[in-house]
Amino acid sequence: MSVANRGRQVLESGAEYVREHRRARLGLLVGIPASVLVAFFILPLLTMAWMSFLADMPPAPLTLEHYIRIFTGDTYITVLWRTAVLTVQSTIIVVVLGYVLAYSIARFTKRATIVLLLIILPFWTNYIVRMYALINIFQSGGVLDTVMILVGLANEPSGIMYSHTAVLIGLAYVWLPLATFPFYASLTNMDGDLIDASKDLGAGPIKTFLRVTLPMTKNGVIAGIVLVAIPAFGSFITPALLGGTNVLMVGMVIEQQFAASFNWPFGSALGMVVTVGVVLLIGVGSWLGAGGKLAGGGDE
Amino acid sequence: MSVLTISDLRKEFGDLVAVDDVNFAVDDGEFVSILGPSGSGKSTILRMIAGFETPTAGTIEIEGENVTAAPPFDREVNMVFQSLALFPHLTVAENIGYGLVESGVPEDERRERIAEMLEVVELSGYQDRNIDQLSGGEQQRVALARAIVNEPKIVLFDEPLASLDRKLRQHMQFELQRIQEETGITFLYVTHDQEVAMAVSDRMLVLNDGEMEQLDSVETIYDKPASKFVAQFIGDINLVPASIVEANGTDVTVDSRGNRIHVSDAAGRCVDAVSLEEGADVSVGIRPTGITLGDPDREDVFSVRGEIQNRGYAGDETVYTIDTEYGSFTANTEDRSYDIGDDVTVWWPADEVYLFAPETETASVSDGGGEP
Numbered sequence: 001m002s003v004a005n006r007g008r009q010v011l012e013s014g015a016e017y018v019r020e021h022r023r024a025r026l027g028l029l030v031g032i033p034a035s036v037l038v039a040f041f042i043l044p045l046l047t048m049a050w051m052s053f054l055a056d057m058p059p060a061p062l063t064l065e066h067y068i069r070i071f072t073g074d075t076y077i078t079v080l081w082r083t084a085v086l087t088v089q090s091t092i093i094v095v096v097l098g099y100v101l102a103y104s105i106a107r108f109t110k111r112a113t114i115v116l117l118l119i120i121l122p123f124w125t126n127y128i129v130r131m132y133a134l135i136n137i138f139q140s141g142g143v144l145d146t147v148m149i150l151v152g153l154a155n156e157p158s159g160i161m162y163s164h165t166a167v168l169i170g171l172a173y174v175w176l177p178l179a180t181f182p183f184y185a186s187l188t189n190m191d192g193d194l195i196d197a198s199k200d201l202g203a204g205p206i207k208t209f210l211r212v213t214l215p216m217t218k219n220g221v222i223a224g225i226v227l228v229a230i231p232a233f234g235s236f237i238t239p240a241l242l243g244g245t246n247v248l249m250v251g252m253v254i255e256q257q258f259a260a261s262f263n264w265p266f267g268s269a270l271g272m273v274v275t276v277g278v279v280l281l282i283g284v285g286s287w288l289g290a291g292g293k294l295a296g297g298g299d300e
Numbered sequence: 301m302s303v304l305t306i307s308d309l310r311k312e313f314g315d316l317v318a319v320d321d322v323n324f325a326v327d328d329g330e331f332v333s334i335l336g337p338s339g340s341g342k343s344t345i346l347r348m349i350a351g352f353e354t355p356t357a358g359t360i361e362i363e364g365e366n367v368t369a370a371p372p373f374d375r376e377v378n379m380v381f382q383s384l385a386l387f388p389h390l391t392v393a394e395n396i397g398y399g400l401v402e403s404g405v406p407e408d409e410r411r412e413r414i415a416e417m418l419e420v421v422e423l424s425g426y427q428d429r430n431i432d433q434l435s436g437g438e439q440q441r442v443a444l445a446r447a448i449v450n451e452p453k454i455v456l457f458d459e460p461l462a463s464l465d466r467k468l469r470q471h472m473q474f475e476l477q478r479i480q481e482e483t484g485i486t487f488l489y490v491t492h493d494q495e496v497a498m499a500v501s502d503r504m505l506v507l508n509d510g511e512m513e514q515l516d517s518v519e520t521i522y523d524k525p526a527s528k529f530v531a532q533f534i535g536d537i538n539l540v541p542a543s544i545v546e547a548n549g550t551d552v553t554v555d556s557r558g559n560r561i562h563v564s565d566a567a568g569r570c571v572d573a574v575s576l577e578e579g580a581d582v583s584v585g586i587r588p589t590g591i592t593l594g595d596p597d598r599e600d601v602f603s604v605r606g607e608i609q610n611r612g613y614a615g616d617e618t619v620y621t622i623d624t625e626y627g628s629f630t631a632n633t634e635d636r637s638y639d640i641g642d643d644v645t646v647w648w649p650a651d652e653v654y655l656f657a658p659e660t661e662t663a664s665v666s667d668g669g670g671e672p
Contacts, residue, residue, distance in 0.1 A: 191383060191385060193381050194385050197379070198398070199352075199372040199373045200350055200351075200352075200373070200377075200378055201398045201399035202373045202399050202403055202450070203398075203402045204373055211398075215389045216387075216389060218389075
């Protein structure tokens, strides 16, 4: 009897040991990244939120004046609106081009890895260098003008530099590779038999795309949209270099508040507006991904 | 009337000839299996009929209409895929109704036909389930319903039962036969599993290396295989090298190392083109089920001594592997009285014998084998 009891004791203490130490291991596993997140993400975010309600650089009394300033005058509403328009436009361009690109790689390319490598290659080139390349192309008397006039498509310089179009092309160019990857991943994850099955059941290529391919790759599309829309919304280098002061985006204004005007509280308030907007975007995105339906899923 | 006519169908992938001038016709309401080892081209034939592959040469006619160049969505055939290919983002009803939506069937009728079809496959009330909530067998039924509900001329099956466990597969075989009889739709079933093919089909087409070996009823293919390949692929066969020592028309006596057997209807026992001349070499084939163990209870049998190497149970029968002077023999018998290591006499009568061309020669391929 005592032998049986001892055996059970040993077993129990062994189990307890494993349980405790698994907890400890789990704690370490989650704890380290969690504390990094808290220290370098959550705390700065809270600081920014707090600062956005300060009248001046701390210490200063609390106020709502920055938010009132943002939402009452035309200036910042215009900037926010322009930022939103550019974000939506560039996201649409990137999604359409990126999806077509990813689709053709996934379906019709034998050496997909090499093509994907070529797509990601510009990412290894410095961002500023790529922007200066675009400036060279767009500027008055630049590559674009020269070629257009040479070919006879235009008689005079396009004046595309420092315009809405230049910023839009710049944003689409920069974020296209990033969106292609989630599209490609979701397309290759999809069982090719589903496309055959759809055609076998009488659906042509377009119907098959709308009823099967697009709904099946919905999550990849949403991931791509979120990946592009968020950095596009906050971008400040691209509009600064390609749009100058003609195409002010909210990222540029925030950067100015922190780096030039030293009005950190107002910059923080603008930052909060952007953050809330982006969080809303992600919220809508994950709601769509979880349950909502994208076009073409129903019975048409 | 033939619902499907395949003429000189050929498919090459680069240098590889996947399907080599295949000809056959399937009658309306038939259940035909295409049986062959992997790589024999059976799935390629199916995919050409469905329209997913373009033939290199030859024609495919469905009810007399040439559809060789038609895209898959313009053919009145539906396929049950090996992977089933059910749409995971749609419900059971939406999956089954997919083709009906495309052909413009109004919603009320659609709902009705889906419900009817679910009844046929015994899944009534499953309309709103998601695909991932279904068991493997239920998914098979949905895939079948999705194909049949469109009332196609032919339903094509690409080994959909291969992933099921034995018991469920056997059950689904019966279900397939029942549903085929109920609907009267022509079924064309591709498989490498002779057991499934023999269980379900009216006729079987045996394919080897892209070429047709035989197209016949299940019984004929088993009893009168048209080639050594068919004999070996459909059920097992033991082979003994021999030569003809006496020939009198089709009445011959075969000798193998002193063992003699008298075959009176040799012409009817020939599988390949076998020379029945005196002195000609032949291979004597015997099915494992034709073998008896123990002392022969009659005259004029072929018998050989051996030692039991192995034994295994297959339901009512015991499968013995016997080491003989001719190599390893397989015997299926209800006799369980032998054990590993026992010496035993293995024998078979003349009416269980097949005659093949001798082993050393490459088996001549039957000339198309297309039966009327």
